[in-house]
Amino acid sequence: MSPVTICLWYDGTAEEAARFYADTFPDSEVTGVHRAPGDYPDGHEGDVLTVEFTVLGLPCMGLNGGPQFPQTEAFSFQVATDSQEETDRYWNAIVGNGGAESECGWCKDKWGLNWQITPRTLTEALAAGGDEAKRAFAAMMTMRKIDVAAIDAARRAS
Template sequence: MKQFITPCFWFTNNASDAVDFYCSVFNDATVINTSPVMIDFSLQGFRLLALNGGEKYEVNPSISLYVYCGNESEVDSLFSELKEGGEVLIPPGKYDWSDRYAWVQDRYGVNWQLDKDTINSGQKIVPSLLFANKNTLRVREALEHYRTVFDTRFLVESNYPEGAGVPQQTLLFAQISCDGTLLNIMSSTLAHSFNFTPGNSLVITCKDQNEIDRYWNGLLQGGGKEDMCGWLTDPFGISWQVVPEVLGKLMTDPEKSDRVVAAFLKMKKMNLEELLNA
């Protein structure tokens, strides 16, 4: 099945080193395509993008990768390797939500949540969006927003317990399927030093201009903001890239690539016809 939403992580021109590291940590790892700007790779069958973006943005814990390991030894093995040169945010242990769980930020700044639990899906790695600070109480609002944009299924919903200091029925955690890609959405009542950032973005790959228009316009509804080169932020500050599926091919075409890049650098929403005719 085609993966519709792909996490993209912003690196300071060391994306190749990061991808080499991840491929050494995970047994099932494949580099799909590489260019000076972007590396397309997969871990455990889940596609990821590593962007050589320079120093403008950095990754942070607002979007992490939640790995459903299926057993305790896998949690401990991944934790042992990912923590080298990184930072342990939650040490391995038993918690209310899992018998064995850990949260680690690796040496490149990418965050991983490692859980002993299994998942009833072929997707073992799930992007996890952390709604914090001004977004803490907005998880349910976000679910309703994404329901209007994607073909959405609600799989898990868990409210804050009584006494948490938030209104009743405030969502602590939810798992949804957006056009077949699983996303975890969680909230935190703690004060965090970070918010959503273009350093962690989600890429939607569209087959034609109608899809580009639909997802672009849908995600902007309710207060989103357009950016350049197919990037936007939704009403919650999450960065999305809405791009045509032929973009990678066009950018690696030795005859057209310079003209294609020059064309999309002038665009906000991608115009497929202009790219094809560049």
């Protein structure tokens, strides 16, 4: 068991979110649903208080804490993909389930959690540095969902 667990704050929807992530990403599952043993500021005894789950093998806990602390772009999951098909699958699952597109491979799920769906070719291009990184970066800056073929073409251009 990992000594670190990411705790994500939800407004009563932790179980719904965790089940969506488990259905969407490999190596993801809901491992526990825990109900409140008594009333608390934003819930009642018996309500789902916490949900233990994994996302791509990463241990997480969803806390139904209430509306006080909405998600922001200050935290996101970055998911590395190997193909356009994989990029499309994750992007479309998140955006198509009440989420929203953003820029440069970012999107937001319907619970407000931010995701970066990032093809490895983009990460590799940026790590290469120099003109290859500049071309890939410039191409990325025009995109919402990352277009793998366009990034690959930018990498090859000289």
